[in-house]
Amino acid sequence: MAKKIKTIPEAELQSYYEDAAKYLLKPWQTRALPNIEPLIIGGKGAYFFDATGKKYLDFVSQLFNVNLGMGNREVIEAVKKQVEQVNYTKNTFLNIPKILLAKRLAEVTKGDLVKAFLSNSGTEAVEAAFKIARIYTGRFKVISFWGAYHGSTFASMSAGGIASNRNPYEPLVPGFFHIPLPYCYRCPFGVEHPSCEIRCAKFLEYTIKQQGPETVAAFIADPVVVAAGAIIPPDEYFPMIREICNKYDVLMILDEVIAGFGRTGKLFAYENWNTVPDLLTLAKGISNACVPLGATVMSSKIGDFFSEKKIFAHGFTYSGHALACAAGLAAINAYIENKIPEHVEKIGKYLLDALEGIKDRHKSVGDIRGLGLIEGIEFVKDKATKEPLMSKDPNAPIEERPMVVLSDGCMEEGLLIMSAFSGSNIRMAPPLIINEDDVDKAMEILERQIDKVEKRFL
Ligand SMILES: Cc1ncc(COP(=O)(O)O)c(C=O)c1O
Known part of the structure; x- marks a missing residue:
């Protein structure tokens, strides 16, 4: 990145989180603030940065919309x-x-x-x-x-x-x-x-x-x-x-x-x-x-x-x-x-191939779907029965559900992915400008976190 980002001191950041919890009703709120959701202060291309200076690789284009990347x-x-x-x-x-x-x-x-x-x-x-x-x-x-x-x-x-x-x-x-x-x-x-x-x-x-x-x-x-x-x-x-x-x-x-x-x-x-x-x-x-x-x-x-x-x-x-x-x-x-659709066709195949590899190596990955740069991964307890990989307890707190554990784990490692509304699915839709290095980096983090989820839930 050309410009060095200015981070926010710990005490100031804390007060932002407290004010957010007090004054904001979050859209689609599913858990109490403050939580792990970062306060974003910058971004460039497929990456964004939080107030502590931590860098994230965005595999959802924020909310399926920053398709040309941040700061276009x-x-x-x-x-x-x-x-x-x-x-x-x-x-x-x-x-x-x-x-x-x-x-x-x-x-x-x-x-x-x-x-x-x-x-x-x-x-x-x-x-x-x-x-x-x-x-x-x-x-x-x-x-x-x-x-x-x-x-x-x-x-x-x-x-x-x-x-x-x-x-x-x-x-x-x-x-x-x-x-x-x-x-x-x-x-x-x-x-x-x-x-x-x-x-x-x-x-x-x-x-x-x-x-x-x-x-x-x-x-x-x-x-x-x-x-x-x-x-x-x-x-x-x-x-x-x-x-x-x-x-x-x-x-x-x-x-x-x-x-x-x-x-x-x-x-x-x-x-x-x-x-x-x-x-x-x-x-x-x-x-x-x-x-x-x-x-x-x-x-x-x-x-x-x-x-x-x-x-x-x-x-x-x-x-x-x-x-x-x-x-x-x-x-x-x-x-x-910028011939974005043509690029997406190629890089989408590269991402899909990488995901197929992950599917072959992991017991819990039941199905991989993708067209261009919209990808879905469906997790199962058993590939033969296709039983969805869900918490044993249907009333388990949201942060203990396998798909949330997986996406939270990826966030901790600096990768944004998103669980689907229902079932045991993960969605990915990276900015359309990503390259092969970005895909490799994302897949490394994803695979490490899938290993952790399998150890905990299989
Ligand atoms: C297919 C589809 N239609 C409509 C909408 C609603 O769009 P918005 O959130 O901009 O109102 C969404 C949002 O995710 C969507 O995915």
Whole structure:
């Protein structure tokens, strides 16, 4: 690192932790503050630094969003330039970055995705997609995956399928229904690919028919279901889903809040299956997380509908915020000009190979999944029975659960990875700019910590 970071003295740091515990309600709080979560004071590329000067290798891109790495100059300079010109305009007024961003999204999504609604987050991008789908189709039901995450407001959480998120807030929004994940390692239908004939995709058709096609507005899917431990559908899945949606005039929404912008080795994940959705939701990496930004990009038939209808009763104070749009434009250009998807395809294979090696050497590693730089590792007590590696006591404190012990252990050694919402899965999504040395370093720490977890829990 060029600049030496200035650490925070112990007493001052302690007082920050005390104030955080007293004044902050943490998002997704699962354990009391203060805990091992670091106070971050800097970062560069795939590394970040805490207040004590400790350096961490980031294998989650903070929260699946700092995809170009920390301190990316292209995005920072664009935001600095814009802040001196116009940083905010009323949402219905125009500003130049918002027009250019919408046009750029239409260009880079290629094909038939032509018009964008801009917002501030993935949740907002998804909410907008649901409202657009309801108005466009005149139908109200939405079908999605059990196990997926689509955001934390009521509608996006109702589409999400994670019991621990949903249960505290029930009853949720009516009209949301779920189908099982395309989860080959633990097939919900108990069958095997390819003789299964992709029963999980056919189950969408069954569900649409049972609900009554005239009531179903949309199906929404995260192309790689990161929340559930990076579940990657078989190749036939999305083309079949596209056909089913076409057959019943149900809109297909792909939620690429994580998967978009090069993460899967293509600029957009749908390119992996030559399948274009009707609505595409984007956020996170769209602005390299420098300023919050979300986008809901729609096909020409939906865009034309709104051009004719002229009314869309939805929006946020910060829809099309000039700084966010400037960050978005710069980040999108950086992904393309630096050939990030091409790099991800190569380095993703290198990471996947390394993980396969770990799987071969470890009794507890049951499955490895990966596409580009989204990876999932599923841990088991026994590879034959596939019994998940969980605590014996289901009420064990969170810090004593195997996946948390593993991720805490990695953090202690300076590697950020993340356990999945449920099951015995670890997720990894490093910045898209990592190199082979970063992968080797991460795998060394990971393997050492897996050894420790096996000694303790197997
Ligand atoms: C697939 C997907 N959709 C939507 C969201 C919600 O995004 P945000 O947290 O920016 O609201 C997330 C967040 O992780 C996500 O992974």
